[in-house]
Amino acid sequence: MAADAVAEIKARLDIVEVVGGYLTLQRSGREFKGLCPFHAEKTPSFTVSQERQVWYCFGCQQGGDLFAFVERIERADFRQALELLADRAGVELEAPGRRAGRGLGRDRRRAIELNQRAQQFYEHVLWSTPAGAPGRALLQERGVAESLARRFGVGFAPMGGTGGDALVRYLTAKRGAEVQEIVGAGLAHAQRGGGARDRFRHRLVFPIRDERGGVLGFGGRALGDAMPKYLNTQETSAYHKSRSIFGIDLARNAIERERAAVVVEGYFDVIAAHAAGIENVVASSGTALARDQVRALGRYAPAIVLCFDGDDAGRAAASRAVDVVAAEGIPARICLLPDGVKDPDELVRRDPAAFTAMVQAAQPEWQVLLDAALSGGEGGSVDARRAAAERAVSVLARIPEAATRDLYLQQAARRLDVGARSLTQDLARLQRQSPGRPARVVLPQPAASASDGVPLDSVASPDETPLPQWEGYLGGIVVHRPDMARVLTLELGLELGELTHPSVRRIMETAQQANGGGFPLHRLDAADQALAARLMVLDVPELNETSAVDALERAMRDCVRDVHEATALRSAAEIQRELQSAKDAGRDDEVRILAARLAALAAEAPHLRHTLSAR
Numbered sequence: 001m002a003a004d005a006v007a008e009i010k011a012r013l014d015i016v017e018v019v020g021g022y023l024t025l026q027r028s029g030r031e032f033k034g035l036c037p038f039h040a041e042k043t044p045s046f047t048v049s050q051e052r053q054v055w056y057c058f059g060c061q062q063g064g065d066l067f068a069f070v071e072r073i074e075r076a077d078f079r080q081a082l083e084l085l086a087d088r089a090g091v092e093l094e095a096p097g098r099r100a101g102r103g104l105g106r107d108r109r110r111a112i113e114l115n116q117r118a119q120q121f122y123e124h125v126l127w128s129t130p131a132g133a134p135g136r137a138l139l140q141e142r143g144v145a146e147s148l149a150r151r152f153g154v155g156f157a158p159m160g161g162t163g164g165d166a167l168v169r170y171l172t173a174k175r176g177a178e179v180q181e182i183v184g185a186g187l188a189h190a191q192r193g194g195g196a197r198d199r200f201r202h203r204l205v206f207p208i209r210d211e212r213g214g215v216l217g218f219g220g221r222a223l224g225d226a227m228p229k230y231l232n233t234q235e236t237s238a239y240h241k242s243r244s245i246f247g248i249d250l251a252r253n254a255i256e257r258e259r260a261a262v263v264v265e266g267y268f269d270v271i272a273a274h275a276a277g278i279e280n281v282v283a284s285s286g287t288a289l290a291r292d293q294v295r296a297l298g299r300y301a302p303a304i305v306l307c308f309d310g311d312d313a314g315r316a317a318a319s320r321a322v323d324v325v326a327a328e329g330i331p332a333r334i335c336l337l338p339d340g341v342k343d344p345d346e347l348v349r350r351d352p353a354a355f356t357a358m359v360q361a362a363q364p365e366w367q368v369l370l371d372a373a374l375s376g377g378e379g380g381s382v383d384a385r386r387a388a389a390e391r392a393v394s395v396l397a398r399i400p401e402a403a404t405r406d407l408y409l410q411q412a413a414r415r416l417d418v419g420a421r422s423l424t425q426d427l428a429r430l431q432r433q434s435p436g437r438p439a440r441v442v443l444p445q446p447a448a449s450a451s452d453g454v455p456l457d458s459v460a461s462p463d464e465t466p467l468p469q470w471e472g473y474l475g476g477i478v479v480h481r482p483d484m485a486r487v488l489t490l491e492l493g494l495e496l497g498e499l500t501h502p503s504v505r506r507i508m509e510t511a512q513q514a515n516g517g518g519f520p521l522h523r524l525d526a527a528d529q530a531l532a533a534r535l536m537v538l539d540v541p542e543l544n545e546t547s548a549v550d551a552l553e554r555a556m557r558d559c560v561r562d563v564h565e566a567t568a569l570r571s572a573a574e575i576q577r578e579l580q581s582a583k584d585a586g587r588d589d590e591v592r593i594l595a596a597r598l599a600a601l602a603a604e605a606p607h608l609r610h611t612l613s614a615r
């Protein structure tokens with residue numbers, strides 16, 4: 001239904017008209033240009049193609065379709081952009097369940113409204129009444145200044161008298177709310193025999209807001225030893241714990257600017273980071289980091305930095321979070337708190353500069369996990385190395401991306417001084433044993449390695465990966481003509497695994513799955529969509545009507561050959577390197593195997609024979 005609605009909306013609306021409602025566009029040749037609303041500029045590099053219904057900014061390199069534009073400019077998620085544009089296009093979403101959908105939207109708006117009023121009430125209690133004294137004392141103890149607490153909208157939920165219902169009384173008497181609505185908004189529990197009791201009592205309360213500052217719910221921290229220490233709003237029509245992100249409204253711009261979101265564990269950690277001037281910091285609220293939260297953060301930043309507490313629980317949480325982030329295809333970095341520091345809040349209060357330095361020194365996620373796995377193994381006894389190899393393989397098995405996995409596998413082999421082949425075999429065995437793992441995880445092929453001079457962290461981050469010319473060209477073809485993706489793979493023998501640029505690989509995959517019609521830009525995430533939009537705005541000369549009939553096929557063949565060639569060269573370099581270290585170590589069996597692989601590679605790629613033997 002949603003897919004049809006997307007197509008229907010795209011058919012009815014013109015991107016130039018929609019974008020033109022937000023900024024001034026001027027025709028320039030076949031395109032429209034204007035000053036980019038997403039970065040500061042004096043000469044227009046924001047480009048809209050009417051023909052292709054796509055926008056791209058050559059300045060900040062963002063781009064996408066109509067939906068991506070509305071998401072960005074309205075700070076909305078895809079669903080909200082869809083609703084907004086559906087409204088404008090006169091397209092009805094979900095016709096059968098419409099009534100229910102509308103009702104839900106109204107409940108949600110009402111819940112946000114009541115939470116907003118509750119926030120004002122709590123903030124008033126905190127700063128302007130005697131009842132707020134314990135809250136003020138806790139903030140002072142944590143070194144949080146009033147101005148900072150007010151930015152976050154921190155408040156205090158009072159005991160609420162004998163009925164424990166101060167908020168309920170306030171909202172019903174002063175604000176004309178009904179008890180049922182207050183309960184529905186997650187602010188109170190209904191009592192037997194009528195009436196309701198406040199959910200949050202005698203707690204410091206942190207509003208959890210959406211991107212635009214709407215209050216969805218609260219996290220309440222107990223004073224003293226009361227249990228539970230943290231209490232959150234339960235699931236309501238507005239608050240979903242797996243989607244809500246504490247601090248996102250205040251961190252959003254900094255996240256975009258810094259191109260990374262720093263995720264910490266606690267509310268006080270977020271506030272402390274802001275106090276230290278580090279503003280791209282958020283926390284998952286009342287739950288482990290969830291995929292929906294990662295996806296939301298991915299809309300703002302191409303990378304996530306996980307900064308969890310230094311204790312065992314924090315480390316375990318960071319390790320779990322890595323898998324969640326990886327599942328969304330977003331590169332993560334991990335920063336580890338120095339020994340003896342409990343949480344980021346403590347570190348910031350002790351030394352703000354140390355926190356900044358730590359975030360900047362964050363290492364790629366798999367590097368950190370691999371380092372932990374290898375510790376004690378390198379240069380150790382046979383037993384120690386074997387145990388480390390086992391731990392390393394279990395880390396490697398978690399890496400979803402074949403090329404990245406292979407890079408770390410090579411590194412682990414090198415550091416433990418074992419053959420990459422044996423690790424590869426162990427990995428394959430582990431992957432066969434673990435049920436539930438997708439079958440697509442096959443033997444890693446020799447791919448780009450650290451020895452090619454590409455630093456590991458840049459490989460882990462898609463938008464820093466260099467885009468080889470031929471891969472850009474092939475991507476350019478399929479965004480204009482998605483049907484060509486099948487020609488490339490089925491007829492011309494292109495294998496997706498050979499593409500080194502992760503975004504190009506996903507663009508190619510998406511094109512393969514498109515059945516008829518234009519390229520489905522909206523199925524890509526923000527970073528991939530930006531690259532696809534850039535390729536769409538640029539011309540592919542061979543696709544012009546005036547170009548020779550077979551020019552396209554010739555160009556595609558040439559490109560596929562370039563891709564094969566690059567793959568072969570990478571493999572050869574890798575084998576040569578392994579060969580050398582096998583020679584040095586006197587591992588004759590391995591030398592023979594590797595020499596045979598090199599010969600086989602040369603036989604497969606006769607046109608490379610010269611290059612291969614020369615190395």
Ligand SMILES: [Zn+2]
Pocket residue numbers: 036037038039046057058059060061062
């Ligand atoms: Zn821009």
